Amino acid sequence: MKFSKTYEPNQYEPDIYALWEKSGAFRPKDNPDADPYTIVMPPPNANGNLHIGHGLTIALQDILIRYHRLKGDNAWYIPGADHAGFETWVVYERRLESEGKTRFDYSRDDLYNQVWNFVHEQRGNMELQIRALGASCDWESLTFTLDPKVIDTVYGTFEKLWHDGLIYRGEKLVNFCTKHQTAFADIEVTHKDEKGKLWQIAYPLVKETHGVKELIVSTTRPETLLGDTAVAVNPKDDRYNDLIGQMVKLPLTDREIPIIGDEHADMEYGTGVVKITPAHDQNDYEVGQRHNLPMITVIGYDGKMNANAGANYEGLTTEQARRKCLEVLKNQGLLRGETEIEHSVGHCYKCDTVIEPLLKEQWFINVKPLAERAIKVLKEGKIKFHPASKKQVLINYLSQLKDWNISRQIPWGIPIPAFVNTEDPTDWIFDTRVDQPEIKVKGKTYRRDNDTFDTWFSSGQWPYITTSSREAHYPTSVMETGADLLFQWVGRMIMLGLYVTNDTPFKEVYMHGMVLDEKGQKMSKSKGNVINPIEVVSKYGSDALRLGLIASRSAGVNQAFSTSKVVASRNLCNKLWNIARLIQDLVDKGKESDEVVVDNLCEDWICREINKTSKELQKLLEHYRFAEAGDLIYDLIWNKYADWFIECEKLWKDTALLKSTFEQILIMMHPFAPFVTETIWQTLSWTEGMLINQSWPIPYKYDEAMANHFDELIAIITDIRSHYQALPGAQKYPVAFHDDPLMYKNQLLIQHLTKCPCVPQINLNEIKGLRLAVQGHNIYLQIPEDIHKKYKANLEDRILKLGREIETLEARLRSPNYVQKAPKELVEETRNTLAEKQDLLGKMKAEFSYI
């Protein structure tokens, strides 16, 4: 294979990935002397396409995994696929709808099988996309969330919770979507602030007391009046507390309901009287529990008023019922006013239907003991968070967490392994024979619960399920996922992990923010601003996407996608490619020598820079500072290696060192740009094996003084170039020096890098021309006097600038506080710098006066 002029990612990426995969490079090495390093991939939806967020998540995880693999750890990156219960079900139900069918046309088992086939038709796509992103994951360990081992573990956990009394079945108010016909956990409900109305309605007292004839309640939902079973006042409220125990006539009905005293009634709000509808409002439900109030359900699961609402209202939607109630109340003179308010309304996160709190029998987890344990562990600092602030946010959330409803009324998911006695609805048993609608136990018939688990109940167990075949890999090293999943997923993994394994599921958590569109807007299909990562890959390459995504991005912060960053990254890959092309060329033409000898300034210097970068890179990656790490390697490759070292080596042509340094650079760059680095490795004539399997570089030996000298040379050369650019005309003038060993030894190099005509050594009495403003050197551009005069303004600027710098330093040293209190080295350094600058200024001024 040869190096083409530009790097064409598409030409190599699929083959390179196949090479890795076939060779088994993604499998953990299981080396007994090495440390395990484990990342579990948050499983993408099995039947979905990857979005740009997956691009980021895989980039971050794969950088860590490849880095640790190079460091010699037993790196294990475990891929997954999520059956995504509700998400997938919504997609499938839409498809049924388009065929004119509904879920009620089939049995649950039928539907399950249909969706199973649907998902398996789609599934390969997602996996191909993960490959295109370069994820070096162990495909043999791929776990699908409906694999038998997952279901077994989930059932085991359910059983354990059952036996420990942490699972209960109860009729409670649940968040119900009347379109999707299923309940949700609290966290799945999207709350939106909306404009609404607050109506005041009079409830007449049955018996006038102390001159009070009626109570006025305020409500945003007049239609629920039909289900009221009390009105509440605050027991401390002197206006009303002597009415407690009296009855009011419930308008629109012939019922009489009691006035009760309860703290829930806020004296400050409205009239201080609140209607209580235990069957349709969470607060009222709790009031109802405290006061043993009857619960009257007036809204059915279809979202329409039911028979309890009375013949006038039955069959109406809540919206229609609301209008009718208001109209009748108005006619009866009981509607006493309305005010505009803004209040928060729960919506289904998929279809936006208003979530109806409805009474339903469901399985709940008593989360309190689980949450308390998680809080304890978090407070002890057992799990490190990035960003750190997320830890407290999670603790706050867990502290107020309510019991978790894990039942879902959808057929796609893990069936709940519970059966009820057909003769006795309170007799539930645990049994895993969920493929049978009915079972017989001890002569009694039990019917299967047709509900499935909340997907997060199984995902919450992901770390110990996926690592079960290699126990040393649990707890996993780091959980890298989106910041939006802190409560939904991370919190639950911690709770369930502690409960089932007595250990935290991971040692650290890294959370990335959302990738927004270029304008900083959230991406969504409806806005049409979605960026497809695979399109970016095919246009710029997988590495460019990866580098572009991690650039300038810090933990937990939402940030816009930037095409210009992807382009810059693509250019970097091309740069690396061309460095390879040049080095290969030099190697081909050079003589055989494999001994690495560091004998030029630039060589000491590049060895030092590589060592420094390697050390710093390790530190940054261990602290999850991906963007800074990316910048650092960029700077090494482009600004140091290519711009200085390679330029110098065009003269020295030390092929052994070129080979060695370039290999080190490829290794360090590999986690960030796996494809181009491996492609280069496979293309170079002398490299063996695969880059992915190499070891992190060992530091070079070099001479620090030599490296420092090269820094001086850089300053000198830069100054010369700067003058060439600023001087009138395009003429390049000789660079003369006096009493300057560095210059003496590097004449050739200076000529090569500045294109100056010559580098003469001169005597003291020959000094003339323009002194370079480089401390500790006597270097002069030999420019004619007339040019020198024309250039006067520029020189004055330089002298003034130097003067300002000196003033700053002097002011600092004038302060006795600074001299006494600042660290000694710092003060010493300031003094030295000042002296050098003063010396230089003196010389420049003296020489300037000749003009």
Next chain:
RNA sequence: GGGCGGUUAGCUCAGUUGGCUAGAGCGCGUCUUUGACGUAGACGAGGUCAGAGGUUCGAAUCCUCUACCGCCCACCA
């Protein structure tokens, strides 16, 4: 109502424990057809680090307040 985060160059953003001349990419200006790369090279311009106060020898960085902008949680009838 509670909590979290942001405000740094024209744009998008970095800036770890306070330290000397505040960085990057893109954009901008001038120059360069040097056989690795024009997806390039060289040089350069551009910042009162939102505002006010405080701590400190020293603050973009720590503390307090203010303004504006986001996000999350919460049962406000």
